Amino acid sequence: MAIDWQQYRCEDFYDELFGGPGLPRPAARRLAEYLDDLSNAELAERRLAAELAIKVMGISFTVYSEGKNVDRAWPFDVIPRVIPRSEWEKTEAGLKQRAAALNLFIQDIYNDQKIVKDKIFPAELLHESVNFRPQCVGMKPKHDIWAHICGSDLVRDKDGTLYVLEDNLRVPSGVSYMVENRLVMKRVFPELFENTTILPVDDYPAQLYDMLVAMSPRPLDQPNIVLLTPGIYNSAYFEHAWLAQQMGIELVEGSDLFVADDDCTYMRTIYGSKRVDVIYRRIDDLFLDPEVFREDSVLGCKGLMRSWLKGRLGLANAPGAGVADDKVVYAFVPKMIKYYLGEDAILPNVPSWLCMYPKDRSHVLANLDKVVVKPANESGGYGMLIGPRSAPEEREKFRALIEANPRNYMAQPTLSLSTAPTLMNDETVEPRHLDLRPFILSRGDSTYVTTGGLTRVAMTRGSLVVNSSQGGGAKDTWVVDVDAEAVAQPLLPQSQSQSQGPR
Template sequence: MDWEKYRSSTFDELIQADGQPRPAARRLVEYLGGLSGREIAERQLAADVVARVMGITFTVYSDGRNVDRTLPFDLIPRVIPRKEWEVTEAGLKQRMRALNLFIGDIYGKQQIVKDKVFPAMLLKDSVNFRPQCVGITPPLGVWAHICGSDLVRDGDGTLYALEDNLRIPSGVSYMLENRMVAKRVFPELFETSSILPVDEYPSQLYDTLAALSPRPGDAPVIALLTPGVFNSAYFEHAYLAQAMGIELVEGSDLFVADDDCTYMRTVYGPQRVDVIYRRVDDLFIDPEVFHPDSLLGAPGLIRSWRAGKVALANAPGAGVADDKVVFAYVPQMIRYYLGEEAILPNVPSFLCHDEKDLRHVLANLDKLVVKPANESGGYGMLIGPRASQAEREKFRALIQADPRNYMAQPTLNLSTAPIITEQGPSPRHLDLRPFILSREDTYVTTGGLTRVAMTPGSLVVNSSQGGGAKDTWVVDADDQGTH
């Protein structure tokens, strides 16, 4: 692979502005530089074949059809120095402590609202606030047991928190599978480099779920509740259930009895379930409480949870903090609940419910990224510099009609990393989604899922919109010796 012509217009994760590899990536860059173009192409093809054989797919909903596609995997990993990662990990743990305290406060005394640190009107208009959860204290006081926080790096090298996904974060299976593919393609690098492992996540997730069991003296019965095979993340649901050795169930497999316990239908008769890792949205988990026509959950599930007979992860209502407008207040939450300054800075945000910010946003639609409060997957947003005048005017009307539902951020010059192309290595923008597990202590994956835009210049990395993925290596920059 020829690195001579490789240059990026922004901060690159592997190659410095002078064309030299970053210290943590030196061994990788030198190794790839010793491979011919043919050898690189053969290894990329091998990686693609392994991904297809493993069934690493996601579902695209298009024209009313459900289309399963293999997640594009790029051979060249993203590399992060261990010392930098230790700071990032501390920042993620800090965010999750504050966010869980915030959610508990919102469903309790709402002291942060009374103290005017968090605006009451944001809570009043929150589509993810669940009145049915007021007064509940879940096991260990934790509401968001699993979180996927999206991080981006700006052109000056600063790492920012972009958003926190607290409802049903997805993508961790791709992180694990990417590592398995990389090990098969680069076995020699894993033998000689200090690449930190990621494969303990399923056991860490199992321990997190088991800690919630209402019957702590017994081996807990844990089930993963999936909407079914047509869900876009079904591959991940099946993968994680198998990796943890727990049951994969749909709503019709569960029922709540008169004793308020939740049971699973099995060929041997009903079996009590202690913990449910739910991959079904709040509004569909219990037709007794939410959507009465939902077939994805089980009647009585909230009743069973309120009675303390079953634990749900993430807890219903945790999504009150999974709001791009609420996100802007996380530094204040950290200060309010922990008495600390945020280790990870937020991407600067303008909140359209604020008159001053609203004027700024409307006057600078051509320079900002505008996001609705509760969309995900890169949908429903405006990338101002790349939008047409008609698109910007459409968003102007949407914002003015419902200011609370919109926020805006500067268009960052996102960092890049090289991907394999027929012309050689070429820079593409990317982000990073680490996964955080909260119980009595907090666990953070080593690195996370790196999502990469496969289209030149694109800032959209979501798989549903053409993005791909890379393996993420956290390495000791000072010790590139034995693994």
């Protein structure tokens, strides 16, 4: 047998699959028993099958390195993350609550600003926000939804508490890999899907399409929807093409569109121009419309903002939604939930210190070797300081950055991120840290949350950075039904298991 779970050392952190060596959590027991019965050769064969499937299916991502774009096969681990359905139902409710409050906040910020007038949200924080778009003031999108698609990152600490680490409201990515991970697992371990109740994830493209249809300014059964991509050199181009293909919509670049004198948006086709009703845009605000934002942008289309502001075009996510996609604004989300919904947050934030406040700043500067420092608007794990793993010169660099622009930085304690068993190149299994990115679709009359989400895993021992651009990988995420009365039971040691024959 390739894997001896009795030797799996997971005591130092909360492990998603095991409560201790040889002690699988109830939801993961069937998986652990199955893997326990595989030989070294069988396990190697399954891993090779996954790698070949990824190549055949063309699942890739792009890394920017030394001014070059490098396409790489998607890094994937064949041991899935397992979440019991009962736990997921609470998580799903918390994500829906959070998305509702964030959309109410954005709507308020661009209109009445009641939350500022009532001194719940600091006015100075808004004034210095790099993602606040004055051009959006007074706008009320259809259904009052601004962040139609949100990807919230979740992490679990050593005590098992699940926290929201951040919310991605501008152009959240990764959902295609969530679905493709499942397809790979079905190819590699089809028998597990026959004998385990694993909730599906493949309805996301249909849910996304229905949400985009609901945004159409015209009452059509089949509005014309397009996905606007920056082009083939973008790191997420695989996902852009995949989503367009799955939804049966056109994949376009800015040069394929134009806004006419009637303020409607049109797409150039070989049959002539065709009106566009909804754009799922995968480019940032500042590149969307050279008429309003960056004049030198060739990624967007002149007049798109005018078309949207006059209600003749749906844009997802809405321009300006990034005002809530700010790691400093993030700290106020529990207050937003209380203010707009009159409820306590179901999912807690990670405790945070805001460097804009002198007391918090003093604490952070005195503990740079112990905390994680994040800039307000970076993504992909860039621009961070992980204090316990930093060199003195790095800490001094961040000290200067914080003192020069305290509004742009916040800090959090270094969490002991949960782990899960991960297959190494020598077919041994070791714990690796991970997070989870579920995706939330808001359409006004309903909210949809993916079943689980994209589990990202730090493939390097001890690393807390899960981003694929920095050496991270991914796992399939299983939300499974498990008997509410089930309790953890130890697996038999391999010697006893072998004497009894296959289970």
